[in-house]
Amino acid sequence: MHISEGVLSPPVLIAGWAIAAGGLAVGLKKTPVEKLPETALVSAVLFLASLVHVPLGPSSIHLTLLGLAGILLGWSAVPALFIALFLQGLLFQFGGLLSLGVNTVSMGTSALAAFSVFRLVSKKKKRQLEVLGAFAGGFAAILVGTLIVVTALWVSDKDLKAAAALLFAANVPLAAVEGVISVFIVAFLSKMAPAYVSGSARI
Amino acid sequence: MEVYDVTGEDRPVQTISFRYSTGEPMAFAKVKTFPPSTAERNVESFVGISDRNGMFSFIPDEEGEWRVDIEDGMGHKGSITVKAGSKTGEAEAAAPTSSGKLPLPVSVILGLSLMLNVFALWFFAGKGMKRRCSCT
Numbered sequence: 001m002h003i004s005e006g007v008l009s010p011p012v013l014i015a016g017w018a019i020a021a022g023g024l025a026v027g028l029k030k031t032p033v034e035k036l037p038e039t040a041l042v043s044a045v046l047f048l049a050s051l052v053h054v055p056l057g058p059s060s061i062h063l064t065l066l067g068l069a070g071i072l073l074g075w076s077a078v079p080a081l082f083i084a085l086f087l088q089g090l091l092f093q094f095g096g097l098l099s100l101g102v103n104t105v106s107m108g109t110s111a112l113a114a115f116s117v118f119r120l121v122s123k124k125k126k127r128q129l130e131v132l133g134a135f136a137g138g139f140a141a142i143l144v145g146t147l148i149v150v151t152a153l154w155v156s157d158k159d160l161k162a163a164a165a166l167l168f169a170a171n172v173p174l175a176a177v178e179g180v181i182s183v184f185i186v187a188f189l190s191k192m193a194p195a196y197v198s199g200s201a202r203i
Numbered sequence: 204m205e206v207y208d209v210t211g212e213d214r215p216v217q218t219i220s221f222r223y224s225t226g227e228p229m230a231f232a233k234v235k236t237f238p239p240s241t242a243e244r245n246v247e248s249f250v251g252i253s254d255r256n257g258m259f260s261f262i263p264d265e266e267g268e269w270r271v272d273i274e275d276g277m278g279h280k281g282s283i284t285v286k287a288g289s290k291t292g293e294a295e296a297a298a299p300t301s302s303g304k305l306p307l308p309v310s311v312i313l314g315l316s317l318m319l320n321v322f323a324l325w326f327f328a329g330k331g332m333k334r335r336c337s338c339t
Contacts, residue, residue, distance in 0.1 A: 004279045004280045004281075005280070006280050007274070007279070007280050033326060033329035033330055033333060036322055036325060036326045036329070037322075037326075039322070040318065040319070040322035043318060043322070044315055044318055047314055047315070047318060048311065048315075051307075051311070083318060083321055083322075084318075087314040087317060087318060088314075090314075091305065091310040091311075091313060091314045092310060092314075
């Protein structure tokens with residue numbers, strides 16, 4: 001889901017940085033100091049998740065855990081993602097420093113979408129609904145993120161229409177995998193430390 | 204990216220192995236080759252597709268530094284310079300653009316340590332501001 005350096009046009013890069021700056025400002029404002037250890041932990045998990053490859057048919061996909069980050073952190077996921085993406089770009093060459101703005105927007109929006117879906121589905125605080133919400137959130141995060149990536153690529157280069165459709169199809173299995181992972185982690189946390197799941201209503 | 208050369212031919216074949224930073228082959232991606240004479244004007248001499256293993260071969264018909272660009276159309280792009288020798292078959296690869304990477308375990312430890320520092324700074328700065336606000 002990372003967009004590399006040199007792929008996007010300057011207007012898209014500038015727009016990405018402008019939106020990311022706004023999102024970061026809101027995210028920083030909505031992150032109380034007491035929640036920083038939790039935010040740091042999720043940021044570290046996001047930083048490492050992209051190194052985990054899941055074999056899928058003849059190819060493999062790498063995890064993002066955007067849905068989980070959104071469910072656990074709400075708006076705080078935006079600064080957590082920004083830091084993780086910056087370090088991934090710097091050390092793993094995933095994405096890039098110029099495209100960091102657009103990547104923060106696509107992944108930050110995914111995390112926020114996941115949280116909104118999770119909150120909507122698990123409104124009644126029932127365990128089954130929380131599990132269902134976790135899957136829906138994890139799944140929706142990848143689809144929303146892919147949609148933003150495809151839009152950014154399409155605006156930068158109209159010839160990418162076919163590739164965009166391919167990218168969307170390739171990310172559907174990833175969405176399912178991330179949905180299942182979110183289910184396991186949210187089910188575990190709602191049993192062992194429910195405050196981390198229900199207390200995430202900070203959006 | 205790694206570059207192999209086939210020597211001993213009149214016109215040496217350059218074979219490039221394109222890989223993502225994760226090590227996976229950059230399969231079926233669009234490759235453009237730019238000869239030294241037209242590289243600055245971005246006029247390519249040959250356009251092709253990498254194979255399923257991320258391999259791409261071409262025969263340079265000019266001596267000097269060739270630029271080879273690859274793009275998978277899904278947000279990933281790379282570029283490499285290949286130094287094509289004379290007809291005697293001498294060819295060598297210039298440093299690929301993705302060189303200079305730290306070993307993965309070092310990158311992981313460095314990343315986590317930088318992250319810890321950033322969050323610690325944020326934490327203490329936030330605590331300090333809170334204390335100052337409660338004092339006034």
